[in-house]
Amino acid sequence: MSNPDVNSRMVLAMRNIGVGHAGMQDFCRTFNMKGLAVNTYTNYVKKLKDTCEAVVKRTPNKAAQHVRSVYEVKFPELKDQRIIDVAVTYDGTWHRRGRTSHYGVSVVIDLMTGLAIDFELLSNFCHCCTLAKNTKSQAEFDEWFEEHKNECQANHDGSACSMESKAALILWNRSIDNYGLRYTTVLSDGDAKTK
Template structure:
């Protein structure tokens, strides 16, 4: 055998990948993305309410020090002590120690398929729904004498998980809304399948005026009153800004090679909504296999002009004057939902604004019970209190809507 052949026959042994450290376990994203893909493919993801699940805050040292005075080892009858191990954020293992027997450990909360504590996902998701980010969570945990919630890298990874889950549930919600709109249009026009749909556009920005860095636009079905598509425009990337000082360095080149920039808009803030609506029109056939052939607008509408000039279909889009069937009050509730999750008073990056748009859309279309779907994709167990809260919020929402 020649030298080349002999060399190729001797393969180097594969290096074993080191196991993830305690921080990396909480940063895993595989389980979320797997369930998100299943949902997007049309597979049903059941939301199961676990009646035995519930959380209570206790003083660990006082409670378990007292408990050890009353509890004996089941195996040998000796005294036991309680401790903690594998502490990651608010999750840990409760360790039962006996001087004569092997110690036993119990997870303080359910774990995901990849062994990360679900309480940390629940914590970040819950605070994000209240419009509070990582620094607020850290301050809350400090004031409550709770363990530190984890570093910035862990927080960012958990936000990516929430983004993945919210995106998939939102996409599923908009697909269902489009099907409903198609059926309602066919029924109203007394035809089997409509040539196109009538939609109205709605846009909102993180700040008023010409200096807004982020904008959200949506298209709402005329008959269903539900969001059929949503787009978030970003004129700013936090990572790009922070890495400017390291330009022309090896670190910068490595970062730039793997960086996915948040910027998807160039030009004035006024142009955000125009570009977003044009983008949504251009993808209507890909998303919903339908055309938006009628656009509801007032007077001299620059958005409609842009749609007409872009010519997204093989036939023209017509403008309809604003009509009562698409209520402005409901649009305002969508606006409120978005900025409750990403408050205008705080700086939020593109990913947070997208989460806000996705979650707001699902609540707008399907109610707060859609939050249970997001938690399910996040591999978070759902207890009766979480379920009941979502139901009560929806009842309250319907009551307020009826008063309005």
């Protein structure tokens, strides 16, 4: 594989179906194609991550702006207020059922418009850190981690069960500053860990 567009699409496809680099190598061998070296694969993953994050940073802002405009039309007295109170629904979901998942995402959805205003992805696992811990001494790992920590995927120290509550705290804390929205009424399902 040499075409950068084909490579990035292949990496994205393998990530989407959850098989990663090893699965991509198996796929390429089946079709008698040369795969990507693990470092090249990792570089493509980083590029895709950066692209996705750039899109994600723009999308919630547009949704929040639309939510504000809908509330301002429906309630004209809110037009000049910096902070608008909104009713939302909130829930979290995990990569795996049970309490063993390493990844969880939580979403805040406006009840009036049905738009996802914001979300937070939490992970207590980083594949790069795991590989580095298995191949480096503690001193080498500590030095390596200084360079890696800004890209580390592990952004949660607790269990999968505590992800929903931590994500809620993050989302509620940034709602006013980032969007000028205060989540005052919350509709949740029966298994919510956030109170």
